[in-house]
Amino acid sequence: MRSVTKLLKQLKPAGFDNLVVLSALHRPGPIKNGLVEEYIARLNGNKRIQYHHPALKPILKETFGLILYDEQIMRIVIDLAGFPEGHANRLLSVIRCHLEPEINFYRKLFLDGVQYNGIDSKTGNKMFDEIVNQREYTFAKSQSVAWAKLVYQSAYLKAN
Secondary structure (H helix, E strand, O other), X not given: OOOHHHHXXXXXXXXXXXXXXXXXXXXXXXHHOOHHHHHHHHHOOOOOOOOOOHHHHHHHHHHOOOOOEHHHHHHHHHHOOOOOHHHHHHHXXXXXOOOHHHHHHHHHHHHHHHHHOXXXXXXXXXXXXXXXXXXXXXXXXXXXXHHHHHHHHHHHHHHO
């Protein structure tokens, strides 16, 4: 696993928000699948930030177009596909548990919802695939904030 010190040097945190992102990124899934390098490249302007659809920009802007938090998945399915909050929450459980029949059911609901909102099925499929692919990596933002606060306080106490 990559050391936090090395990661901090690459990220060059400018504020607490960067520590929150670091706590979401510094986990086995994102590290193993190159999400850390992708985030750093986008942060430093070495890689272009791309969104499957312009409607994703307000949801994914703070993470440079990457899905890092559970709340981002929920916003995508609520805002773009019109899911009720209960369905959005259930979708998170279904994709984490790899329940393929239910994933396919929610894919159909998602595609119907995005098409109703004017997004073509090809783009909708790409968005849903990305959501499913991130199932092992997303983290509740509140957990990231709590971990970042602990890291910050520990570093302060160690330094002082």
